[in-house]
Amino acid sequence: MIRFVNVSKEYKNGVIALYDINIEINKGEFVFLVGSSGAGKSTLIKLLLKEEGITRGKLYLNGTDITRVPNRRIPFIRRQLGVVFQDFRLLPNKTVYENVAFAMEIIGASPRAIRRRVPTVLSMVDLSRKASSYPDQLSGGEQQRVSIARSIVNNPPVLIADEPTGNLDPDTANDIMKALVDINNRGTTVLMATHAKEIVNSMRKRVIALENGRIIRDEEKGGYDIES
Template identity: 65%
Template sequence: MIEFSNVSKRYDNGVMALNNVNIKIEKGEFVFIVGQSGAGKSTFIKAILKEVDATTGKIWVDDVNVTRLHRRRVPYLRRKVGVVFQDFRLLPNKTVYENIAYAMEILGTPQRTIRKQVPMILSLVGLSGKGNVYPNQLSGGEQQRVSIARAMINNPPILIADEPTGNLDPETSWEIMKILRTINRRGTTILMATHDKDIVDIMKKRVIALEHGSVARDDKIGVYGYDD
């Protein structure tokens, strides 16, 4: 599903963000990526999405060799990967329904299908009846639910969650984690970068720890393991 083979990334300023990374994530796994600031988590995610190019090595995402992928094919790669961000990144002038529908419209999805699918995904994330409100009328947790719905509306096989609970209180964070767990149980591979020690320790999922761009730990049932 996702495989890094001897992947290194050195930026032009000389910083080695990834150093000989070898990781294989199977279909349907739920994996936490942990590590202190500057450990390489952001570069790891950007390399999967081909936002940055590996200096050496190969990256495979859902049978696509990302390292050899032509730029014009990158949008097709990103259709395979839903992304949820810490800061939600919703369109403020569009309603909840319109934010989610837009992710389908840019792929040319017929309106009939959109009208059917959007209410279904809103139900999945617990926001039935919120389709006509705007992002600024929602709580942070509700906005993150919309972000998850938007990321999942085209049914990608992979979901990347980049610090999805970073701006949320603990109770709301657990509500978001329950949604992600449900999505994972339906077969979606989830890769979540986080600093939330409690979530990682309680969830007991696979934990890949990065330090200075290298894989320091890769535990099938892991813990966070840092004090920051």
């Protein structure tokens, strides 16, 4: 599903953000990516999203080498990846329904397909009653659930969640995690970068820990801290 092979990333200023990373994530896994700020989590995600290029090594997605591809292919690669951000990134002038539908529109989905799929996805994240609301009429948790719905509406095989609970209170964060687990249970592979120790420790999923650009731990049913 996702495979990093001896991947390193060095920026033009000489900073080595990732060093000799080897990771294999299989279909249907739920994986936490943890580490302090500057550990390399964001860089790893940017490489996967093709926002940054790899300095050395190979990166595979669904069996395809995506290490170095022409710019024209990048949008097609990204269609395999749903992304949920900490700051939601919703379009303020569009309703909940329109925000989710927009993700289908940009890949050329038919109006009929959009009318069928969007209500289904909104129901999955318990937002059917909010379909006509605008982002500024929603709570933070509701906005994040819209973001999740938008990220999965095109049925990507992989969902990347980058600090999805970072701006939320604990109860709301738990609701978001329940939504992500439900999506994972439906077969979607989930890679979640987080600082939320309580969530990681309670869920006991696979944990990949980074420190100074290196993997220091890769543990099934792990906790956040090294000693866990």
